[in-house]
Amino acid sequence: MKRVQFERSTVPYFFVAPQIAIIAVFFLWPAAQAIYQSFLLEDAFGLSSQFVWFRNYEDTILNFAWLQSAGFTVVFSAAVTLGSLSIALLLAVKANEVLHGSSSYKTMLMWAYAVAPPVAGLMGNLMFNPFIGDLYTAMNVLGWDFNQKLDAFDAGFVVILISVWKQVSVNFIFFLSGLQGISKGVMEAATLDCRSPTKRFWTITFPLLAPTTFFLMVINITYAFFETFGIIDTTTRGAPGGATNTLVYKVYTDGFLGADLGGSSAQSVILMLMVLALTVFQFRFIERKVHY
Amino acid sequence: MNNSFLHRFSTHGILILGTIFMSAPVWIAFMSSTHSADTLFREGLQYWFGGNFFETYYEVLFVEGGVMKKVTALEMLGNSMILGLGFAIGKVVISMSAAYAIVYFRFRLATPLFWVIFLTLLLPLEVRIVPSYEVVAGLGLLNTHTGLIVPLIASATGTFFFRQYFKSVPEELLEAARLDNAGPMRFLIDVLVPLSKTMIAAIMIIMFVVGWNQYLWPLMMTTEENSYTIVIGIKQIYQVLSEGGELPQFQKAFALTILAVLPPVVVVLVFQSWFVKGLVESEK
DSSP, X not given: XXXXXXXXXXXHHHHHHHHHHHHIIIIIHHXXXXXXXXXXXXOTTSSOEEEOTTHHHHHHHTOHHHHHHHHHHHHHHHHHHHHHHHHHHHHHHHHHHOSSSHHHHHHHHHGGGGSOHHHHHHHHHXXXXXXXXXXXXHHHHTXXXXXXXXXXXXXXXXXXXXXXXXXHXXXXXXXXXXXXXXXXXXXXXXXXXXXXXXXXXXXXXXXXXHHHHHHHHHHHHHIIIIITHHHHHHTTTTOSTTTTOOHHHHHHIIIIISOOHHXXXXXXXXXXXXXXXXXXXXXXXXXXXTTO | OHHHHHHHHHHHHHHHHHHHHHHHHHHHHHHHHTSOHHHHHHHOSOSSOOSOHHHHHHHHHHSOBTTTTOBOHHHHHHHHHHHHHHHHHHHHHHHHHHHHHHHHBOXXXXXXXXXXHHHGGXXXXXXXXXXXXXXXXXXXXXXXXXXXXXXXXXXXXXXXXXXXXXXXXXXXXXXXXXXXXXXXHHIIIIIIHHHTHHXXXXXXXXXXXHHHTXXXXXXXXXXXXXXXXXXXXXXXXXXXXXHSSSSOOHHHXXXXXXXXXXXXXXXHHHTHHHXXXXXXXXXX
C-alpha cells in the first residue's frame, strides 16, 4: 500500500461498492447456494427437499460416471498442458533465434489467441466431419479406422488436438516474452562455455524459463479444466458414452440439462476445492519465485 | 558453414510448419465458405477461392436464418459487439475504481474487502452454473444485456492488475496533488486516468476479446434467438445447417465461423503491441 494515502471515511467505500455489490449478488450468493444445495436431496418434482449431509458427495464420488469423467479430466489436462506447452516452447525458441522475419512469425503464431474455444471446436468438427472433413478421410486412408462418434480414443484425440491448437498462441506469447527477458550477457557467456546449442538450451535457457513454465502450467491446467467447455460442447458433447466428459462439462449436463441439483452442486463444490488447491499451489510457487 | 545453413533451414522450417498448423483451420474455413453447398458436399473441403463469396455472405448477414428463422448474423454480431464492449468498459471502470480505493485510501475494511475480491478467483462461473442462473432468472434478467454482462465483470483479474499498476505510480504525485488541494475525484480523473492510458487500452483490448468469446454464460442466459451472440448463434445454426434433411449448407457454417472470428482477430492484430504488453503484464 502507499505511504501517502487519502484519509476519508466514506469516499473509499463509494469506490469499492460497485464491485463488492456485484460480487455479493453474482458470486457469493450463488456459491453459498451451491454449497447449501450440495447437502440437500430434492424429490423428483422439486417440491420438497431434505438435508442429507454428505450423501450427494458419496453418490458423486462413488459413481462410475463421475470417476470416468475425473479420469478423463486428468488425462486430458495432462495431454493438453504438455502438448501445447512443448509446441509453444519450440516455436518460441525458434522465433527468438531468427533474425529475419521474426515479427511476421510472431504475428502469425499469436493471432489465434482471438479465436473463441467453441469456434475452434466447430472448425475442428468440420475438419473431422465424415462427409467433407479431409482429416477424417486422411486418418482412414492412413489406415487408422477413425470414428470419433463411436471410438472413445478417437473422440479424446479430436478434443485434445483442438484444445492444444487453441492454447499454443497464449503459451507462445509468454514463452517468447520470457526468452526476450533473458539478458544478452548471460547468453553470450553461455555460448563461450558451452558450444552445443541443445545442451545450452537444457542447462541454461530452460532453467531460466522455469518461472514462466510453472506459471503457464497453472494457466494451462485451469484452461483445460474450465475453458475447454466450449470445445467439448461443440464437438463430442461428452460422447461416446461419457468418455470425453470433463468434470465441468458434467456439472453442466447434470445440473443444467439433467436438473439434478444436489448432485451437480456437490460436483461444483468439489471443483471449487480443486481451484482452491491450484491457487494455493500457485501462490506458494510465487513466494518461492521471489528467491530466484 | 554447412552446419549453420542447415540450422537456419530447420529453424525456418519449424516456424513455417507452426504457422501452417495455426493458420490452416481458419484458411480452410474461409476458402470453403466461398464455394457452393454442392461443391463442398461433392468434393469436400476447399483450399482456394471459389465463386460464391458474395452470395453466401450476403445470405448469412442479411437473410434471417437460424432454428426459428428469426435472426441474421448481422444482429448476432451486434449483440456480440455490445457484450464485448460492455464487458471491456464495465470491467475497466469497476476494477479501476475498486483498485483506486484499495491502494489510495486508508480505511478500516480495506483488507477484508480485498480478500472478498480475491475470493472470486476461486469461483469461476463454471463451478456455480446453476445457482448463478437462478439468481439472474430470479431478477428477471434472462435475455437482457444487463444479465449477460454484469455477472461477468466482477472477477478479480482487472482489480489485481490496476492495483499492481497503481502501486508502481510514484508517491510524489499524490503529495503534489494534495498540496494543490485536489480531492480524491480530481486526483483520479486529472492525474491517474491520463497516466494509465496505455494500461487501460491494453486491458480493454484483452477484455473485448474475452467478452466477445464468452460461451457458457450466454448459452444459458439467452433463450431467444434475437439475443444470441454470434458465438452462440453459430453453434445453434450449425446444428440446423448440417443435420437438416436437405443438402447440408456447410458453406454457411464456415461463413458464420469466419464472421465470428474476424472482429476479435482484427482487434488483436491492429493493437498487437498493446495487446501483448497487457497480456504479459496483467498475469504478473
